[in-house]
Amino acid sequence: MPVSLTVKKVEGKPGQVYYPLQINTTPNPPTPGPGQVLIKLSAAALNHRDLFIRQQLYPGISFEHPLLADGYGVVVDVGPNTSSDKLGKPVVLNPCWGWESDPAGPEDNGARYAVIGGAAQYDIGTAQEYAVVPEAEVFVAPEHLSAVEGAALPLVGVTGWRALVTKCFNGDAKGQQGKNVLITGIGGGVALQTLQFAVAMGCNVYVTSGDQEKIEKAKAMGAKGGVIYKEQGWEKTLQKMLPEERKYLDAVVDGAGGDIVSKASRLLKVGGVIAVYGMTISPKMDWVMQAVLKNVELKGTSMGSKKEVGEMLEFVREHKIRPVVSKVVKGLDNIEGIEGLFEDMKHGKQFGKLVIEIADAMSSSPKL
DSSP, rough: EEEEEEOOOOOOTTTTTOOOEEEEOOOOOOOTTTTTEEEEEEEEEEOOOHHHHHHOOSSBOOSOOOOSSEEEEEEEEEEETOOOOGOOOEEESSSSEEESSSEEEESGGTTTOOEESSBBBOOOOSSBBBBEEEEGGGGETTTTTHHHHHHHHHHHHHHIIIIIIIIIIITOOSOOOOOOOEOBTBHHHHHHHHHHHHHHOOOEEEEEEEEEHHHHHHHTOOEEEEETTTTHHHHHHHHHOTTTOOOOOEEEESOOOOOOHHHHHTEEEEEEEEEOOOOEEEEOOOOHHHHHHHHHHEEEOOOOOOHHHHHHHHHHHHHHHOOOOOEEEEOTTOOOHHHHHHHHHTTOOOOSEEEESSSOOGGGGOOO
């Protein structure tokens, strides 16, 4: 029988508890209803929110609904009033439901918005073999991607796209050649995906990391240079790397928080942008007078809309971008291997996405 992966509730305080993984058998694949499609999932990927869910550090979690928001699979059946042009095609799921297109944020003040996977609001997650979802929440996958690469893309892709394009470049992915962009915490999925987008746009990209090896890997991917953020005065080192004709940063995409405002404000141009999608170093940030005087814009950003997912996928398709995958394990019942992925994430060992290969996409066949 098909299986799914959830977390099991045990007693413990937020941040101290660590919910164990639980394998569940599920009924035979259901028949999709009106406007729905049945997807046989081929691969699913982890995100930091999955680690936070296990630590009870993420709101609105479920112990019944399958984990994971990122998934790639093949449409094997379609319901009534559904377009048949997706039948038999590889697709990726929209990881963020209830947010259609508003660039400011989810409509209805976020009342319907949630990231799928282990969420109480929606019963869909990609850590299962089959999923019935609304046709409107799936996209035909870029043809050049493998199942593992396709699963690695959606959530980090839309998060990086929104931070860079919507927030830093006011929704314009064109005409950004030669601009200087700093991406912090290179090695994580969002940072790497943002790096790939910015390089494809012709930006001069610089990175920070606590690991020189990760900086070298980023340079091999097109970054112009990088600095160790643990070193005192890293911002001065970075300034020396900037082109002589443009000795300032146009934008910063940050997932760390901490002292990024005080450090980056010294390098940003007047009116430059800091887009913050996470705060892994500290849940608080200092807002300094130097940033005020330079008219720096600090913009919070989280995930993205369905419209932004579509725009991101088209850009990936056009530029033949392949997400960076750090490690792959096979099988939803491979608890030991999946626990290893979580350990890599917990200790920051990964360079790219951590993926579970569920099934061979090429072997998928329509439901009988």
